Amino acid sequence: MKLRARLPASGPKGDVRLEVAHGAPSFRVQLDGRTLAGEAAVFRPGIWSLVFEDGRQIEVSLEPASDGALRVQFGSAILTFDLQDELTALALVSSGRGKTKRADVVAAAMPGRVLKLMVAPGDVVASGQPILVLEAMKMENEVKAPREGVVESVVVAAGQAVSAGEILIRLKSDG
């Protein structure tokens, strides 16, 4: 099975090719051509213990992030990346959906209540400009424009409760 991962880091590390030659328990995975092998076991759904050939052990927890990416936790670090099997990835790329485009939507990073709206459709916003205030856990959080542009629509109303990932505002597409 061939997969593609897209890591948040920019540079050559951004896209990684993976190929699972052999799954658990005795795994063999090619990572950008390098072979990693060892023994893998599932402790609980989504929680893996990997023991590499040199004895190195790592407990890795996988869970879907609220934005659909994979959130991987191991010890002190958390890594979030997209993962897709190669055929799907290629199909998405060829249809234009695979490119990292500039954000056209502003989504709620957490559940909350919209306290205040600071823009209206047609407004020109600068990158980083506060566009609304979201109240969550007794704190007011300013949500800022991810890029400069023009507000296409305001999807929510003041006072409305929103869940994580819910779209708040749309910007006019720049391409």
Added chain:
Amino acid sequence: MKLRARLPASGPKGDVRLEVAHGAPSFRVQLDGRTLAGEAAVFRPGIWSLVFEDGRQIEVSLEPASDGALRVQFGSAILTFDLQDELTALALVSSGRGKTKRADVVAAAMPGRVLKLMVAPGDVVASGQPILVLEAMKMENEVKAPREGVVESVVVAAGQAVSAGEILIRLKSDG
């Protein structure tokens, strides 16, 4: 919904009639004619918090016991009982299966390995007589005959691994 519970205690408390007039969250249950009401919520599957009308709160965990009964844990105490809806209970009773009969089988109380068999088919055993030795967690556990009777069959062999609830020996039915 009408249910019957069979508690381990003997006496009039042994069999209890239950009727759920209203389920969670605002429950109303008749227990041998007495009405108990309050508010019930599920924390995790099988874990309930009940708040009775007088404010009394109790966290109750339900899980199936290895022998098919319901094991209920609350604070320091554990109660195990059979629970069946009334129609099924009546059907079982009328077919003779509902009576508490004397045990015809000896089952493994825990997973383990059969170390030694001390009886053979046809042997007459006294109640409490050791009939086999089960090794579990580095300890040897003598399994005893639950009643006097005649060994009908020995289901397991020495050295065999058995799981909890697995039948080890059958006694000839006494009725």
Added chain:
Amino acid sequence: MNRPRLLIANRGEIAARIIRACRDLGVSPVAVFSDADRTSLHVRLADAAVHIGPPPARESYLVPEKLIAAAKKTGATFIHPGYGFLAENAAFAQMVIDAGLVWVGPSPGSISAMGSKTASRAKVMAAGVPIVPGMTTPAKDAAEVVAFGEKNGYPLLLKAAAGGGGKGMRVVRSAGEVPAAFARAQSEAKSYFADPAVYAELFVEKSRHVEIQVLGDQTGRIIALGERECSLQRRHQKVLEECPSAAVTPELRARMEKVAVAAARAVDYVSAGTVEFLLAKDGRFFFLEMNTRIQVEHPVTEVVYGVDLVAEMIRIARGEPMSIEMRLEPRGHALQCRIYAEDPARGFAPSPGKIRRLRRPQGPGVRVDSGVEEGDVVPLDYDAMLAKFVIWGKDRDEAIRRARRALGEARVEGIETTIPFFLAMLEDPEFLANDVSTQFLDGWTYQAATETEEQQSAALVAGALDAFERAQGSRPAASGGAGTAGLSPWRTARPTFGVRS
């Protein structure tokens, strides 16, 4: 059941903490809950629980009548307010007493005497407690400022009498600088506030927040139980506390304790309380305020002094003398990390939701006080503190090393927490050298620990194996619904909060 009942007018971690103290004393704990807390841990641990309304605190945990009615309904005769909510509300304390119930805390009089910042300063000054020296009337001329500096030392802060918001303030570091600075300050004050009046106050640079725990009982005895170092604050919220403070010598401790007891005595203090000081680099200290309740950071004092402050509060409310008979000496060092449901990688944005997995750290030196367990939902409506990791070591170094171990052992899934923030902070050289002040975190930027090449490979391999097993249909997938959702499509637009790593 004839055990006395105590109602906890609070939720979450402190409610669970008070429930444990109740059990230790043979008192039956009663919880209250809003709709958001029906199955929260503090409810499930209690002997009785009463619903008090919808999620917003102003309609539930902040409604005195509902709390008192809940106590009446369940036969509770004591009310413990915890911290936050109505804990420092003198009117509520009075209502509790008027309802014939016992208030587990200081008297309403003590609460209100310490409730006003200015009135409380006047009160403790009269008892000989030092406050930050400042002129009480505007300076007539530069000479008056020089005289003040002569008496109180430098640096000074010149402030516009009509001012605010930092405008028109000037720092003066010596008598020679006064004349020019005074003239400039007056002119700025005039242009900003149309009033040239300026006064001087001591400027305490790189000061620490150090507080003294006090405990008084109804026999009139008041003792102090050492200090807590609480300089690490973010947005005026304490983040990590220590006991003892590495900046406090035994001699200074004795002086601060004496002053704290005097402050408490000035308001006839009963129960647990905290006197907060600003500690200057030169060892001078000044009264800030007194908190008339149990504090979030009380456990660091408990593990270093071997006491149970919440149990003492209940004993004292029952009219018993405190059970601490002899003077206690501190042993070792303790840290408390407040674990919040906040994402440090997104500017500490709240991260409410369901805790899908929780591995609490354990082992030597680790005490965890938390209000949640696996399966609990962290609601949106309240303070986002999940747990306190209270770490003890024989010295500060051992406590820090154990804290790193505990934070690294912990796992929380389903929500983000401040654990990675603490792991980063516990590597900071200035923190390790104890070179901190209340400004420390203002100038500190969280930088997530970067995974090693090996960790990154392991994460990718695990993701690939999980996807492979799911494609084979033979293994459980990542928890929380990925099993049904399948692999994620490439996201067409990253959300505004960007990349996390």
Added chain:
Amino acid sequence: MNRPRLLIANRGEIAARIIRACRDLGVSPVAVFSDADRTSLHVRLADAAVHIGPPPARESYLVPEKLIAAAKKTGATFIHPGYGFLAENAAFAQMVIDAGLVWVGPSPGSISAMGSKTASRAKVMAAGVPIVPGMTTPAKDAAEVVAFGEKNGYPLLLKAAAGGGGKGMRVVRSAGEVPAAFARAQSEAKSYFADPAVYAELFVEKSRHVEIQVLGDQTGRIIALGERECSLQRRHQKVLEECPSAAVTPELRARMEKVAVAAARAVDYVSAGTVEFLLAKDGRFFFLEMNTRIQVEHPVTEVVYGVDLVAEMIRIARGEPMSIEMRLEPRGHALQCRIYAEDPARGFAPSPGKIRRLRRPQGPGVRVDSGVEEGDVVPLDYDAMLAKFVIWGKDRDEAIRRARRALGEARVEGIETTIPFFLAMLEDPEFLANDVSTQFLDGWTYQAATETEEQQSAALVAGALDAFERAQGSRPAASGGAGTAGLSPWRTARPTFGVRS
């Protein structure tokens, strides 16, 4: 990664405990595992892990070659044996040293010197350590027994020289009883063992098992860290331990510590070790044996003395002096409850299986050291200890009350545990009065706490509601498969192990 690596030749709780000490010291922990332990907590907490064979210990954890090969493979330079398995195996310690690795423990010479019960007694007697007085040759006549009693006191035990199994033993309480008892004992010895030879030994009635923790380093320094009370034993297995012992005065402690250090010095002891004594009601104490390893009950000493014994062992193995500089004083009181996967209602039958739910207790005074978390499987193949609840209080009473609270807060589902046993024992009046001896549990029958009428009703109501919701198909059912299995049919025959309540 240039941190030194330490391989733990063990599993479960003690492996997790040693991993934590490694992390606190910046040492990288390496685990080993049999097939039964592939996903056990100690493996998942380690930086490296090596498979060493099938579940039976004699094919995995007891095979020296596999353990040494695992260390070599992962670059570990230290081996810590934990307790049990090969911890007191001098030959293994020697193999480790011969392989060029560092053994975290006493020298093979110290281990074997203390390994033989008779040889070790001779060795420590020479160092002035008291052992139970007894005649070393058979008594010629009653007068010789009377003379022995004159010297050593009463009661005495007359024993058949050729005997065993308690047969032919007689207790003599005064000189007047000797002649008749001696004659009877001789005749019984003759009839049982065809040999009338009888000897006398002091009979220590209602004795306690009290042990002294010692610690020696490579500079030759040996210290004692107070005692542990371990009289509560079942089948010669310790069940609950305390520190300090309520039967030991400071004066007696000082004497026992002195003797324990002398015993350790007699074998040039290095690392952590324990000298076990039998303590008579009159305050006399006698050497039983020395355990040349870390003990299961070491945490009660740690929390009362504020030390980390496992970290000290590693420091000492590195050649450093112990980090304990001054004489430490005990503070408060600690209890340890060993939580086993055993069913007290079925005669403590093992109860292996998957832990479907685990709520570990937390809060003030509670330290949990465990080798499992929710989702772990307790294998059939090893000691069934799941966790140690180590409870500290400012005195024995507070520690007991907190222990009850912690045991009551804990939840374990999927397997049975000894938690209900401890809850019952902590209510026993003799235990509470500290009126215990090593025979205490022999005459003690576990009686499950009976649920109240109200609890029983609640259990039935919850069962009915769960069934009702399942019938409606609207709610999750009891965990663990009941959801698919539906309600249980009446069982036609109760299994042989009968009723639990």
